[in-house]
Amino acid sequence: MKRSMRKQSGHAAMLFAIIIPALFGIFMLGSDGARALQTKARLEEAAEAAVLAVSAKDEEDHQLAKDYINHYLYDVDAITSIEVKKLSCDELPDCVAGTEEGEARYFEYQVAGRTSHRSWFPGNEVIAGFGDEFGVTGSSKARRYQSQPVDITFIVDFSGSMNDKWSGGKKKKIEDLKDIIDDVTTELGIYNDLYPEHPHRVAMTGFNRRTMNLGDNDKLLIRDQRITKLDTDDDSWDKDDIFYPQETINNQFVVKGRAKRIPNEDDLAVFKDLYFTTNLNSFMNQVRSFKASGGTASLQGIIRAGQIVQQLAKNPKQLIIILSDGEDFNHYSGQTEKLVNLGMCSNIRNLVNGGPMTVDGMGTSTGMKTPDGEQMSARMAVIGFDYELNANVGLRNCVGKDNVYKAENKDDILNQILSLITEEVGHLAN
Structure with a gap:
């Protein structure tokens, strides 16, 4: 029985050594994954703030949107793309349909961006990871209606x-x-x-x-x-x-x-x-x-x-x-x-x-x-x-x-x- 326990002990040690990389990989994926989700949420918040600022300024101001993203995201490696649009009612099917039914006309402003970030745990051939970097996207829309007379x-x-x-x-x-x-x-x-x-x-x-x-x-x-x-x-x-x-x-x-x-x-x-x-x-x-x-x-x-x-x-x-x-x-x-x-x-x-x-x-x-x-x-x-x-x-x-x-x-x-x-x-x- 003692010999059998010693053999099992060796198997357990080997099994533990085998699963360490997998456990560590799960930890890394969990850490960077949670960070990616948090970063996306922050980017969405930045897009919401930026689109309200753009609508107030009433311009397709890319630099203003970029400034908001940089302010909200503290660990940005690069803003890989940013898109700012101002669309009139005639360019928006929902608005056109609404005006035909007597609803108020509006302008729609859109801000969308993509950012890249360096991974904390990029992984390697043995341990799974996010790679050297990961990207997130975020967007938001705002509308301006006729309000005060x-x-x-x-x-x-x-x-x-x-x-x-x-x-x-x-x-x-x-x-x-x-x-x-x-x-x-x-x-x-x-x-x-x-x-x-x-x-x-x-x-x-x-x-x-x-x-x-x-x-x-x-x-x-x-x-x-x-x-x-x-x-x-x-x-x-x-x-x-x-x-x-x-x-x-x-x-x-x-x-x-x-x-x-x-x-x-x-x-x-x-x-x-x-x-x-x-x-x-x-x-x-x-x-x-x-x-x-x-x-x-x-x-x-x-x-x-x-x-x-x-x-x-x-x-x-x-x-x-x-x-x-x-x-x-x-x-x-x-x-x-x-x-x-x-x-x-x-x-x-x-x-x-x-x-x-x-x-x-x-x-x-x-x-x-x-x-x-x-x-x-x-x-x-x-x-x-x-x-x-x-x-x-x-x-x-x-x-x-x-x-x-x-x-x-x-x-x-x-x-x-x-x-x-x-x-x-x-x-x-x-």
Whole structure:
């Protein structure tokens, strides 16, 4: 019996020696496996945080997503791939189907990444392991819906160049622009039908070298928003008139009377101020009748828009969108830039948001409030099409370079406007 036990003892020792590698391999697989699962969970968390940040910024910002992944994962050997997408409703079958059933439109943002990590226990020919490295993937989606009701003020270029065709469409620019505004109001109408108690509203002011709106006799009245003194020579050009920049700013929110001078061809244009309304069909019927002619002076539309917002704003969010196809005409370019430097655009934002004003006698604004006492917020943006954005320095400085967008085609313009209207921060999507 003792001899038998000694033989069994030897067998047990041999068996133990044989299974040690297997046990160690199980330990290593368990350790690296648990680490891989934890790393994947962390990558998913990073993707969720990144996609919310991307949706708030409203850009396909790969570097921002990469920064989030590096922050969440402390032992990354390499980020082997990263993908950031912004998809419009038209690119999402679920969204298209939803809008047909009366649901709100949304934009979807996607962040997906893959990272590689060095294994703690790579294994060898005898012991199983993960190899020298292992990879994990993670992804997340967020959606931005239209949320708070918005007052949208379009500042539209009705200069003669808008009658030209452009590379982004088959029609004249002015006709494509009308189609785009029609599409925007259609989307707003869907939202308003869902939330009739808090509807979006739209307004418009147009410009060439002047602005127009109805006078007391319901006839179009051409107005100059600048403070000027006519040159003594009746045949002189607009550029020879004396321009008073600071006095123009001091009277920025004063509704002007009839213009002293109407430049050549400006009077051939037909457009007028359209005040905030929820009657979107009537709004579009009037826009369809407008005609473009004359030169370009964006300062005119910006000043007039500020007056409309000051007098008629009601919703919590004020969005002012400048739509133009080119640089201001001749001397107006320098005048716009000068007025921006004196506070023309910051005065409009600060009037609504609260802040210092450069208008004589207005001091510091405490901000504008809705009828319910809610603080309003204002944002200004420029959407330029068919020209280099840097060509109009005044407009760029007016809204800030991060709020200037170049559109290559009609869809670009439409999606950018709708993106500006949607809520500031997205929600994670399943």
